[in-house]
Amino acid sequence: MVSNKGLIAALAAVVLLLPGCATEQPKKLAPPVRVNLDPYPSTYHAYPGALTAIRNATVFDGEGGRIDRGTVIFGDGKVIAIGGADTPVPQGAYEVDGTGKYVTPGIIDVHSHLGDYPSPGVPALSDGNEATSPVRPEVWAEHSVWPQDPGFSRALMNGGVTTLQILPGSANLFGGRSVTLKNVPARTVQGMKFPGAPYGLKMACGENPKRVYGSKSQMPQTRMGNIAVTRATWIKAQAYKRKWDKYNKNGGEMPERDLAMDTLMGVLSGQILVHNHCYRADEMAIMLDLAKEMGYHITAFHHAVEAYKIADLLKANNTCAAVWADWWGFKMEAYDGIKENLALLDRAGACAMIHSDDPNGIQRLNQEVAKVLGYARHAAINISEEHAWRWLSYNPARALGISDKTGSLRVGKMADVVLWNADPFSTYARPERVWIDGALLYYSANPRLRPVTDFELGQPGEGDVK
């Protein structure tokens, strides 16, 4: 956490005043009531899986390691062993011959709107932007997620995506809370919620907020308006947090709850991670200063099209950049996009990853990284495939605060595993099987292991290979 000396000094002053109050009216202060920070708890459970051993496959472990003719063993939802051809296989394990195939951790998309902007993209299902005020941290993306969005199953079967963060949109400076989901079909969003994953706060800078509200002749209409509203909001959040800190320490009358400020307080306390939509290098630099001014940390910039211009600054601030491979030019703040962005960031030592922001792109994130590798090689920057897999699983897991649980094939971690029918950086490769927490949830050769959403049931093409 980045500390704020001014804030600490202010809190110290409050504490100094307290003993006087306490001695006068010690018995009137009721003990503090703890607010439930998890009112929509995850009900996700791992589905049953067999003790499984994949052998003779090329393994990318997600943290930069590669094992040729490797063995990956998992059971009870966890990775049990990972090693070479001589890794002992436990008795009774279901063996999968991985000859000519590749094993990777499941892909993690740090930026998705599946469920909030589902298919079909009709107005009745458009639930991603609460564009009624530039400051809406009180909305939670999970309250919009439609678990029946067919996009989830496409991301699973074509994309090998096992975990994804659903963000509210970027019309607002403060768009609301994100939610991290395991990519399993479920009846409720709670049934998809990644157990123990921290919440995120979606923030935005740049053209979207100023366009959306500026067109309504409302602040912000400019980039300076963006920053002014953002700063003013954090100042309110600091005051709110001071009230609650005092109450949580001393009890008394509970301050009035404000859902918007609850979220921002969570950021200031380090419990909620900031995911900041921001394209331009100069704007990212301003947001980094703003975060320091207000006492929070930006976990990751998303869409960071110009991140390559400030790779050093991102590294110094320990802030990740989530980027596309080749999106550019669709608006002015995307005009300077280059195809080597991810590679240059990585080379500079910054934490970088691929992201989709797209129901089609999420089905081919492996290919997006393959593009980057090709363009980088053309520019004489050679990056190994096993290293590049970090951009698809481990680095996104870090940015989501779940890298202790998933994102790489490590003993004890969740068995979120993809078996690819060829090198996943080939355009011709596809997931053959996908396991989530050790449960086989997709197998290309088994039509029964192909989820069909309620929406698709009884429609043309139901159950087809999509």
Next chain:
Amino acid sequence: MIRLFMAAVLLASAAPVAAQTIAITGGTVALGDGSDPMPGGTVVVRNGRIVAAGMNVPIPQGAQMVDARGKWVTPGIVAGFSRLGLSEVDLSGGLTDDKAESGPFGAAIDVAPGINPSDSTIAVNRADGVTRAIVAPNVARSIFGGQGAVIDLGADMEPITHARAFQFVELGETGGNTAGGSRPSAYVLFRNALREASELRRYAPSLTSSGVGTPDARNQPVVRNPNESRLYGPDAQRSDDVLLTRFDAAALVPVLQGRQALLVHVERARDILNVLGLRRDYPALKIVLVGASEGWLVTDRIAAARVPVIASAVNDLPASFEQLAATQSNVGRMREAGVNVSIGMIDDNDTRYLFNERQYAGNLVGLTNVPGATGVRWGEALAMITSRPAQALGLGSELGSLAPGRRADVVVWSDDPLQVSSNVEMVLIDGVQQPLETRQTKLRDRYRDIDERVLPEAYSR
């Protein structure tokens, strides 16, 4: 290695390039006609045209040699459906030329003057091996977008290969919305528009063959280009209930006559059949279907109608109620049924991401390894982004393959072009070697090492 290769090419470019003879030798050559790639082939280019391509091709005396050993050589990518060159920045970046929201014209619009060959979008796609594009306007107030062009992506001021190569019309959900709120309304508008076109005097004689006319040459003009949007004398006399501007009606005359292709965007299977049915009333229409996400449901009907399809390659989401049956197997299934299919990018970042066509083609190849899916063979997949779109517009004898006599649009790739990690090493358009530098490569080079100790980045270029 790359540097040596490029040096040889630079040497070659010292002579007047279009006129010269170039022999690209030793590479894996794919003709773009659906055939398999041939290792160790040769491509010979002279005067901007393909002389020969394949195995055992004799190398003319004095040809400039390009060593493509270890590399792949193919025709340039022909972007099957695009809005390339019509917009620099789409969203609040100033004027774009892909549609006129409040203009009076629809079918009469000719996209050609809007195409800016200096757009960064053109340079970026050229550097990725796209050499030609089918460019259509978007619809705005009419179901007719106007007349699209076929362009080249050469680094010069003359981008137009064929102006007014086709008319573009929306008859699915977009058309319904544009027509006031329903598909049936769009069909009435469409029929009425063709009726108005048929009422134009210069077209009427060929319907009635009555020979009625006046000696006034202006009333019986020799129409060299029936779509040049000029009207003479009596052509101004029309029914009282006209809905089209006179220019719009005139623009539809060549469509009605089958002299200009009609590209129709529809996605839903029923809409596809509705479009095929239009030929009962208008038998001369040269229809090309665009989009066709649900085409696989009616493959036999499309094949029987012998109508080419420029399809969206990998749509697999029920993105709307007209795409409920979308599947990545759509293209493969249509192809298996004998439909002439090519790949386009309608509504899919069609202004600037045409370089993704080879990724899409590669994905169709990948589907051949997915149980239950229908994919496309490699050679056919390449054809779908080279010769097939050219054929759909009747330009197959001119563009899109390495067959002798075709325009010499040739790309040398570091590897299999359907692998997205492969890079472009040389691009010829009409036999002229093209620059591969873009704003993007210059930005990359400026910032690849951040070092402000001497001067700011603005001094490096």
